[in-house]
Amino acid sequence: MTFTFRCVRAALLALGPLLVAGHTLAQTKPLPAASPAPAAAPLPLSHDAQRAYEGARDKLVQIRTLLRNSDTQASVGSGFFVSASGLIITNFHVASQMALEPERYRGVYVPVDGKEEPVQLLAFDVQHDLALLRVQTPGGDHPALSFRGKAEPLARGERIYSLGNPKDIGFAVTEGTYNGLVQRSFYPRIFFGGTINPGMSGGPVLDDAGRVVGINVSKRLDGEQLSFLVPAEFAQTLLQHAATATPLTKPAYAEVTRQLMLHQELLTQRFLQTPLKAQKYVGYSIPVPDDALARCWGNGRDVDMKAFDIERTNCQLDSHVFAGEATTGYVHLRYEAYDAPKFSALRFANLQTQSFRNEQFGAQGSRKMTAAECSERYIDRDGMAMRAVVCMTAYRKLVGLYDMSVLVASLNRPTQAVQGRMDVRGVNFANGLKLAAQYLDAFKWEAPR
Amino acid sequence: MSTTVLALIEALDRHGNVQARLPVTQWPVTVGRDLNADLVLDDVHVAAWHLRLEQSATGCLDVQVLDTHNGATLGTRHHGRDTRFDWIPGQVLTLGRTLLQLRLADTPVANEQPLPQWQWRTAVGSVVLVLAAVLLTLGQTWFKSTETTPFLQALPLTVLGFLAGLSFWAGLWAMLTKLFSGHPQFWRHVRIACAIVLASFAVDSVLEVLAFMASWEVLTRFENVTTLLVLSLGLCAHMLVVAPKRRRALTLFLGLVLVLGVPSMLGTQWLKNKRLSQQLYMSQVYPPSWRVVAPVPVTQFMQEAASIEQRLAVRLQDKDSDDSGSDKGAAGDD
Numbered sequence: 021m022t023f024t025f026r027c028v029r030a031a032l033l034a035l036g037p038l039l040v041a042g043h044t045l046a047q048t049k050p051l052p053a054a055s056p057a058p059a060a061a062p063l064p065l066s067h068d069a070q071r072a073y074e075g076a077r078d079k080l081v082q083i084r085t086l087l088r089n090s091d092t093q094a095s096v097g098s099g100f101f102v103s104a105s106g107l108i109i110t111n112f113h114v115a116s117q118m119a120l121e122p123e124r125y126r127g128v129y130v131p132v133d134g135k136e137e138p139v140q141l142l143a144f145d146v147q148h149d150l151a152l153l154r155v156q157t158p159g160g161d162h163p164a165l166s167f168r169g170k171a172e173p174l175a176r177g178e179r180i181y182s183l184g185n186p187k188d189i190g191f192a193v194t195e196g197t198y199n200g201l202v203q204r205s206f207y208p209r210i211f212f213g214g215t216i217n218p219g220m221s222g223g224p225v226l227d228d229a230g231r232v233v234g235i236n237v238s239k240r241l242d243g244e245q246l247s248f249l250v251p252a253e254f255a256q257t258l259l260q261h262a263a264t265a266t267p268l269t270k271p272a273y274a275e276v277t278r279q280l281m282l283h284q285e286l287l288t289q290r291f292l293q294t295p296l297k298a299q300k301y302v303g304y305s306i307p308v309p310d311d312a313l314a315r316c317w318g319n320g321r322d323v324d325m326k327a328f329d330i331e332r333t334n335c336q337l338d339s340h341v342f343a344g345e346a347t348t349g350y351v352h353l354r355y356e357a358y359d360a361p362k363f364s365a366l367r368f369a370n371l372q373t374q375s376f377r378n379e380q381f382g383a384q385g386s387r388k389m390t391a392a393e394c395s396e397r398y399i400d401r402d403g404m405a406m407r408a409v410v411c412m413t414a415y416r417k418l419v420g421l422y423d424m425s426v427l428v429a430s431l432n433r434p435t436q437a438v439q440g441r442m443d444v445r446g447v448n449f450a451n452g453l454k455l456a457a458q459y460l461d462a463f464k465w466e467a468p469r
Numbered sequence: 470m471s472t473t474v475l476a477l478i479e480a481l482d483r484h485g486n487v488q489a490r491l492p493v494t495q496w497p498v499t500v501g502r503d504l505n506a507d508l509v510l511d512d513v514h515v516a517a518w519h520l521r522l523e524q525s526a527t528g529c530l531d532v533q534v535l536d537t538h539n540g541a542t543l544g545t546r547h548h549g550r551d552t553r554f555d556w557i558p559g560q561v562l563t564l565g566r567t568l569l570q571l572r573l574a575d576t577p578v579a580n581e582q583p584l585p586q587w588q589w590r591t592a593v594g595s596v597v598l599v600l601a602a603v604l605l606t607l608g609q610t611w612f613k614s615t616e617t618t619p620f621l622q623a624l625p626l627t628v629l630g631f632l633a634g635l636s637f638w639a640g641l642w643a644m645l646t647k648l649f650s651g652h653p654q655f656w657r658h659v660r661i662a663c664a665i666v667l668a669s670f671a672v673d674s675v676l677e678v679l680a681f682m683a684s685w686e687v688l689t690r691f692e693n694v695t696t697l698l699v700l701s702l703g704l705c706a707h708m709l710v711v712a713p714k715r716r717r718a719l720t721l722f723l724g725l726v727l728v729l730g731v732p733s734m735l736g737t738q739w740l741k742n743k744r745l746s747q748q749l750y751m752s753q754v755y756p757p758s759w760r761v762v763a764p765v766p767v768t769q770f771m772q773e774a775a776s777i778e779q780r781l782a783v784r785l786q787d788k789d790s791d792d793s794g795s796d797k798g799a800a801g802d803d
Contacts, residue, residue: 328615360615365756370612377752384742390784391742395774396750398684398764405757405764409750410774414781422781427750431757449778453771460767 072181073193075230076100079165081129082185083110083153083222084136085117088126098184098223098236099129099153101164102259106155109255110222111237112144115151116344119144119272127153132191143262144272146279146341148207148254149237151222152262165224167252168231174198180227182212182236182247184220192220198233202248204315206287206339210234210249225249276343277418280446283349284421287339288451291351296462301331301357304430304438307462308353309335328371329359341446345388345418348446351455355440365434372437376429379441381411389423390414404432404465410456412449424452432465474574475524480510481568485651488567497523500564501535514539514565522556529555530571532562539565595656598663599635605670606631638662646711654710661710665703672699677753684762689753690746694731701726743787 079101085094097114101107108129117125118141128136138156145151155162174180178198185191196214212225216236225234234249268275296307308316318333334354341349356375360368385391394411409427424447429439442459444452476493478500491498491508498507503517510519516537525531533553534541540549542563548554556562558576562569610627614620639662643653672695680688705723709716735745 326616365758367612369754369756371615373752373754374613376754379752381749383747383749385784390781391744392749393777393780393784394749395770395777396686397770397773398760398762399767399770400764401767405760407751407754408767408770410770410777411749412777412781414785416785429754431754431760434756434758453774456774457767457771460770 069181069193069195072226072228072230073183073191076165076183076224076226077132077191078163080183080191080223081108081131082188082191082219083108083114083139084128084130085115085125086128088124093188094125096185096188096219097221098219100183100222100224100232101162102167102232102255103164103263104161106157106160106162107142107164107259107263108139108153108155109224109235109259110151110153111235111250112146112149112151113342113344114222115141115144115153116342119151119268120276120344121271122269123271129153129155140267142265142267143258144275145254145258146276146343147283148250148258149342150235150250150255150258152258152265154267165226165230165232167256168227168229168233170253174227174233176200178227180212180214180225180233182214182216182220182223182225182249184216184223184236186217186219188219196245196247201251202338204312204338206290206337208251208254209237210251212247212249213245214247215239215245216247273417273419276345277421280341280343280349280418280421281448283339283341284447284451287337287349287351288447288455291337291455292458296458298462298464299333299355301438302359302436303433303466304357304436305462305464305466306355306357306438306440307459308333308355309337309351313337314351314353327360327362331357343418343446345415346445348415348418348421348423350445352443352445353440353459355438357438359436361435363435368435368437372429372439375439376407376427379427381409381425381427382413382423385413388416390416392425398431399428399460401460401463401465404430404463406430406432406460406463408460410453412452415446418446420448421446422449422452423447424456426456426459428460428463430463430465438463476530476574477572478508478522479570479572480508481570483566483568485568497521500569510564510567512565512567515567519564525555527555529557530573532556537564591656595660598660598667599632602635602663602666603628603631605667635659635662642707642711649711650713657710658707661703661706664706665699668703669696669699672696678755678759680751681753681755682759682761684751684760686751689751690748693747694734697726697730697734701730743784 081099081101083097083099085096086092087094094117095114097110099108099110099114102109112119115127118127127139127141129139130136139153140156142152142154168174176199180196180198182194182196183191194215196212199211199213202209202211210233212234216239220236223236224232225236227233232252232255234252235255237248237250239247290313291309294310294313297310298305299308314335314337316333316335318331320331332354335352337351339350340347343349358368358372360371363371381394382389382392390413392411392413394409396407396409399406399408407429411425412422415421424444425441427439427441430437440459440463442455444455447455472494474492474494475496478491478493478498479487480489482488489508489510498521499518500506500508500510500520500522501518502510502512502515506518516535516539518535519537520541521533521535523531523533531553532541532548532555534548534550537550540547540552542548543554543556544560556571558571558573560571562571607624607627610623611620639655639658642658643655646658647653673692676688676692676695680686701723705719708719708722712719738745738747
């Protein structure tokens with residue numbers, strides 16, 4: 021299918037892949053230092069970026085992932101102390117190599133004015149892209165940042181300050197505005213109107229009083245100052261649940277898989293419970309996700325194609341989760357609809373073929389994924405014949421998770437057709453088939469009056 | 470004083486060009502590189518005194534192989550030093566790299582061969598084949614185009630491009646044919662090339678249409694194999710024109726392509742992806758009215774699709790496969 025994205029679409033890349041939320045390891049009691057600070061009394065100091073940085077500089081760290089054999093850097097990110105005992109919050113995508121390949125990678129933190137020291141990974145929250153680290157050397161009294169409580173929501177337009185170490189150049193502070201939560205994001209995510217750069221992932225974002233309101237996580241590359249933060253409450257939850265957890269020393273694929281299973285269950289439930297919207301074209305009824313669930317971009321007829329009408333739409337559910345292995349846990353739908361009354365049936369079929377054959381399903385495997393296996397059939401949708409293909413690939417290390425794709429093309433009219441494709445990344449097998457069935461069932465043909 | 474010619478011996482090179490000819494007026498006749506031999510050959514693989522020819526009592530020619538290292542070959546049979554054999558007119562006798570042909574005076578002269586005539590049937594056949602191939606090319610372009618004007622604008626270039634490609638291909642084969650058999654036979658190669666194009670399309674189309682009609686996806690899985698077969702047959706046809714006497718060698722070539730080429734193609738696919746075909750699904754669509762098999766309910770299709778789980782489980786167990794994909798090491802800023 022030659023779906024082309026003519027409009028700007030979310031290229032959520034950034035400081036790393038987009039990530040998301042979840043649960044973590046078993047926990048114990050919360051730490052006093054992690055609790056929200058009492059409602060701050062007005063500070064006599066000026067509220068500017070310089071103040072924010074000065075107040076946080078001794079609590080701010082760079083997180084480096086090093087190859088155990090050579091001590092060379094594999095990746096860098098940022099983090100911050102959240103307890104006097106040396107607990108550090110950062111992103112999961114900063115610490116994912118420590119989690120999944122601890123035999124190859126180790127982590128260190130580097131304070132603003134200090135030497136690098138080893139850290140241990142205690143827990144992570146794949147869904148919200150958070151990780152909890154602890155300094156390896158016991159003792160010490162680390163100054164820690166406190167969180168702004170949920171009882172004090174930020175106002176849209178309020179100044180906030182993002183800190184981190186961009187591109188390993190040096191610690192920096194950037195100033196921006198709080199713009200509420202991102203619309204249609206699967207998990208809550210703060211829209212930060214400011215600049216964050218690679219290397220700042222995991223760094224804190226502070227309010228005027230120096231309290232943590234969010235954690236740098238990603239940005240969009242197709243715009244200016246479109247950055248995203250993980251709300252601080254998820255870091256607090258992780259801290260409360262895992263502050264005294266045992267450090268992870270073995271590859272944590274099982275835990276990542278467990279969290280991804282929760283995510284895909286949530287995703288499937290939400291998708292199945294939200295009825296698909298019917299997009300009408302000629303006499304076809306084509307399923308697209310509800311506006312509240314996903315973003316869709318469409319385009320209509322190409323003015324250069326006088327004898328051939330085509331309509332395309334792409335929809336994406338922003339539920340991406342960075343799982344170390346890959347970015348997964350999302351749904352993508354697209355369709356093309358054609359109407360060419362002046363064409364012969366054979367010529368129309370030839371054109372339809374060009375779109376239908378131009379689809380990729382992972383015919384070749386990799387170390388992470390198996391090659392695809394497919395099933396195909398003519399299916400009946402209330403009298404409308406369609407050609408349907410379902411292909412799935414399995415994650416090799418995230419056992420029980422699959423990528424599922426379903427491709428379908430109508431075969432009921434000589435010179436009109438619709439062709440749709442749905443891709444679901446990171447679902448269990450049963451949910452993959454459920455979503456495929458729901459999608460196929462939603463196609464309909466009603467002869468135009 | 471007139472002498473009666475008893476026989477005519479011609480010495481030819483490997484391309485059939487006459488190097489020397491000897492009208493025989495008396496027997497015996499000697500053949501060799503020695504200047505005193507009756508038939509002097511300029512071939513380094515021939516001895517000074519290589520053969521002695523004498524008429525036998527049976528009317529055949531009695532050949533005596535003299536002091537030579539390489540001996541002589543009559544037809545496919547080799548004769549060494551100090552042997553004798555009969556040489557019947559019409560058989561080719563090989564010495565070194567020289568071929569000898571024999572005509573006896575009493576051998577009836579073959580009928581006069583008519584000069585090649587303009588073959589209307591062949592000419593019409595050539596034109597029809599070229600036209601059919603051009604129309605096929607235009608038809609395929611037309612079926613892939615969405616607008617008439619751009620198609621018409623590109624039409625002259627499409628036709629010229631096809632004809633140029635066809636001429637180049639047939640021209641190459643004609644040069645080879647000229648080299649080996651003296652006549653280029655350009656139009657014959659044109660006909661073969663057009664036949665390859667048409668046959669390839671026909672085979673693919675028949676398989677695709679059948680697959681579409683009855684949902685026999687397997688028919689479309691091996692288009693590269695059928696294309697290889699059609700191409701091999703076409704190449705054999707070209708080569709038969711170049712070397713018409715090598716029919717056996719060419720048959721062997723075709724056999725080798727089938728025996729070695731097809732399994733190696735399929736084997737490579739199998740080793741790479743643990744499947745015999747690159748095609749994951751039937752991708753050719755034809756007009757809806759061509760479908761004859763009935764569609765099934767979505768629930769039944771989903772039940773069938775459940776078999777994917779088992780197939781993927783087999784792939785998961787195969788730890789060694791699917792390692793060809795890239796797996797970039799992560800490095801950078803997060």
